[in-house]
Structures are given as structure tokens and as C-alpha cells.
Amino acid sequence: MKAFSCRVCGNALYFENSLCVSCGTALGYSRNEHEIVPVDEDGRYVDRQGLVWHVCANLNLSGCTWLATVEGGQCFSCDxxxxxxxxxxxxxxxxxxxxxxxxxxxxxxxxxxxxxxxxxxxxxxxxxxxxxxxxxxxxxxxxxxxxxxxxxxxxxxxxxxxxxxxxxxxxxxxxxxxxxxxxxxxxxxxxVRGDERMNTCRELFGDESKDYQAEIDRHYSEGPPEDWQESYISTYATMHPFEDFAETFAHWMHISDTVETARAYGLTTVDPSAFTLFSDLVTGVWIPLSTALNQINRAMGSDDLYPFVIPPPVLDKLDFVAALARDPHPVPA
Incomplete structure (x- = not known):
């Protein structure tokens, strides 16, 4: 998450703000601009192309601060x-x-x-x-x-x-x-489509054709393998290859967003895009950063921010997920 500021007065904003607490300007999030922008007294924002946007109809229902294309309509996220x-x-x-x-x-x-x-x-x-x-x-x-x-x-x-x-x-x-x-x-x-991606995915995460319900039953009756920490990010990931992929994907997002947020707020100066392999970002930036953040949480009497250990096989899985994101256009199966 990037750091936002009010376009009117420059005050720092949170992503969830619908109002600048410094100058009182009403706000909305523009998905097109990836920015929090000021809206007028009628809840409208006119962008650089002259298009008129409107505060989402769900502002008071769900606290949505996003802008919609139609007056009285929902934004993309609410849709x-x-x-x-x-x-x-x-x-x-x-x-x-x-x-x-x-x-x-x-x-x-x-x-x-x-x-x-x-x-x-x-x-x-x-x-x-x-x-x-x-x-x-x-x-x-x-x-x-x-x-x-x-x-x-x-x-x-x-x-x-x-x-x-x-x-x-x-x-x-x-x-x-x-x-x-x-x-x-x-x-x-x-x-994950096409022979090359499917084959690599199976090599890393296992055979996805395993009976899902049977694997769930096994997991909850027997628990994870004794040596699960050597190859998996969590015990839940050991349940089935589908769950291993989803857990790895979630941790790729956890790490990516936290590192970028830390950079936006000056906690690190490293540009995540400078790393060819995501695993290098994990070992070079994320592990020392998360260790520091865990210690900060402990200093406040809270639980660790990131209570996980990342073994080498999980680094390979993270690299696979990150590569999918860099090239999200699979060859049809």
C-alpha cells in the first residue's frame, strides 16, 4: 500500500479516509488513478480526461470510499x-x-x-x-x-x-x-494453464488430482506430517496441493504488500522491483524486516506480526507464484 496525502492541504491520509481530518475535504478513491482524490459537495470528482465520477452508493452501508461511474451506483469493488x-x-x-x-x-x-x-x-x-x-x-x-x-x-x-x-x-x-x-x-x-506451467506446479506443490475430500479427512484425522516445517509455510498447506498453492499465494501477497508499505513509509529504501527473484527479496529484505517488526510487536506486548518460518522449498514456491504474476497470460491448456 502506498502512502496517500490530501491534494488540498497535503495532510497524510489513510486508505480508508472519506474525509481529510485536517482541512475537512471530502474524499474518494479513484481506482483509475490509484489515488485518493477530493470530491465536491455533491460527491463528484472530475478527472483529467473530463470524466465525472461519483461517490459509491455504499459509503454509509459498508464505509466504501471508492468512486463509481454512475451517480447513485456502485464502484468496481462493490460490484x-x-x-x-x-x-x-x-x-x-x-x-x-x-x-x-x-x-x-x-x-x-x-x-x-x-x-x-x-x-x-x-x-x-x-x-x-x-x-x-x-x-x-x-x-x-x-x-x-x-x-x-x-x-x-x-x-x-x-x-x-x-x-x-x-x-x-x-x-x-x-x-x-x-x-x-x-x-x-x-x-x-x-x-496455471499449459503443459509447462502445470508440470512445474505439480513438481512444486504436488499432484492436484488427489481426492480433495479424502485429503481433508486425512488432515483433520491425522494432522500434518511430522516434518511439515521443512517443506510448507503452514500446517494448512499440507492438506492438499490446492491449499499449498493458495497458502503460498497468500504469503506472496502478505510479503509483497508489507514490504511496499514499509518502503512507502520510509522503513526500508529497497525497491522490490529491483529483485529478479522474489526469493531474493524474501531473504534479503523480508526476513530482516519481519524480524524487526516482530520485535516491535513484542515490545508492545502483542503477538508476532509474521509468525512464520520460510524453508527453502517454500522459497521456490514463492518464486513460481511471483513469476505467474509477472506474466499473467497463460498458454491455453
Whole structure:
């Protein structure tokens, strides 16, 4: 995430700001410009080409600060949401802004990496969309299938999320983490095509044709292999090659965004694009940076920011994912 500032007064802004706390200017996020821009009293912004943009209709519903092409319409990020809580589901609606905020950050990250987002309108069968479901009255399973990412809005409640994290003995669990993991499944289905990519993917992550349900049952009955730390980023990654890829994709996004944010705020001066191999960025920048950030968190009495150890085989997996992002145009299978 880049560092933003108010175009009117120069005050530092957070990505979520809809108002500059210094000068009071109303704001909106322009996806086209990748900038937070001032809007007028009618919620309008006129860009350099003379196009008129409007504050998203969901500003008061989900806290969306993005700009839409049509007055009273939704922005690109909100359009990706296929299902949201009903108007009478007060608990689900109270949790909804957390998920939408994380999704907006996810879209910015995907845009920054040049990863293509094909919408459901463009591809009704495989296009990307999100079902933001409330588990108040039904069981919701977080997952991905044919471009549809399902999110349990209860994960936006800190107490619930920490409870589940403790029950599953996970070192890390966040809404943004869920989205990065699930979109990893989507991009594996979109980008890993053609014999060369498929073969390399199988060499690194394993045979994806393994029975998925059988592997899930095995994982939860037997647990991870004793030596899992030597080849995997997490115990969840040991469940199935699909999950190993998605976990690796999520960590590629964790690392990329955190390093770039650290650079934007002066914590490091290294340009991530200067590294040919992502693994060199990990060993040369990320490991010392995350070690320092972990110690800062401990100084505040908090848990480690990045409670993971990256073994050499995972570095190879990260390089594969990063290479897909650099060339997101696969040869058809």
C-alpha cells in the first residue's frame, strides 16, 4: 500500500479516509488513478480526461470510499459482491464493513501487481465474485468454487475470529488473510494453464488430482506430517496441493504488500522491483524486516506480526507464484 496525502492541504491520509481530518475535504478513491482524490459537495470528482465520477452508493452501508461511474451506483469493488446480508440482518450488516474494507485492499493489491480481474459480467461461469454471507442463521464455509469466493462475515468479529484461531491452533487469522488465500485458488485456476506451467506446479506443490475430500479427512484425522516445517509455510498447506498453492499465494501477497508499505513509509529504501527473484527479496529484505517488526510487536506486548518460518522449498514456491504474476497470460491448456 502506498502512502496517500490530501491534494488540498497535503495532510497524510489513510486508505480508508472519506474525509481529510485536517482541512475537512471530502474524499474518494479513484481506482483509475490509484489515488485518493477530493470530491465536491455533491460527491463528484472530475478527472483529467473530463470524466465525472461519483461517490459509491455504499459509503454509509459498508464505509466504501471508492468512486463509481454512475451517480447513485456502485464502484468496481462493490460490484464484485454478488451477495450481502439482508437489510434486516443487523448482526450481519454490522460485520459487513470489515469484509468489504479488506476486499477493497485486496483489489488494490491485485491491480498493483497487474493481475487480471475478470468479473462475473464478463464471464458468467468463471468470473470473480464474492458471496459475503452471514452465519447468524446458517452455517457458512469459507471457500472458492468456479470464481465464487464465499466469506463468513462472522470473521469480522474479533472475538469470534480469535476463538476459531485458538481452536484450530493457527498462528495467523485475519479477514484479509482469508481473501488473499481464497483469491489464490481463483488465480491458480486462471493462470496455471499449459503443459509447462502445470508440470512445474505439480513438481512444486504436488499432484492436484488427489481426492480433495479424502485429503481433508486425512488432515483433520491425522494432522500434518511430522516434518511439515521443512517443506510448507503452514500446517494448512499440507492438506492438499490446492491449499499449498493458495497458502503460498497468500504469503506472496502478505510479503509483497508489507514490504511496499514499509518502503512507502520510509522503513526500508529497497525497491522490490529491483529483485529478479522474489526469493531474493524474501531473504534479503523480508526476513530482516519481519524480524524487526516482530520485535516491535513484542515490545508492545502483542503477538508476532509474521509468525512464520520460510524453508527453502517454500522459497521456490514463492518464486513460481511471483513469476505467474509477472506474466499473467497463460498458454491455453
Amino acid at each position: 464484485l459482491t454478488r451477495t450481502r446480508p439482508a437489510d434486516d440482518d443487523l448482526e450481519g450488516l454490522s460485520q459487513y464493513p470489515v469484509a468489504e474494507s479488506a476486499k477493497r485492499r485486496l483489489v488494490v493489491e491485485l491491480d498493483a501487481r497487474g493481475l487480471p480481474i475478470t468479473t462475473r459480467d464478463e464471464d458468467p461461469e468463471q468470473g470473480l465474485c464474492f458471496d459475503m454471507l452471514s452465519s447468524v442463521e446458517e452455517n457458512v464455509v469459507i471457500g472458492h468454487a468456479d470464481g465464487v469466493i464465499t466469506i463468513d462475515l462472522a470473521e469480522g468479529d474479533d472475538a469470534h475470529r480469535v476463538k476459531v484461531q485458538s481452536e484450530l491452533d493457527e498462528p495467523y487469522r485475519t479477514m484479509l488473510g482469508h481473501l488473499r488465500h481464497e483469491v489464490g485458488h481463483y488465480f491458480e485456476s486462471v493462470l
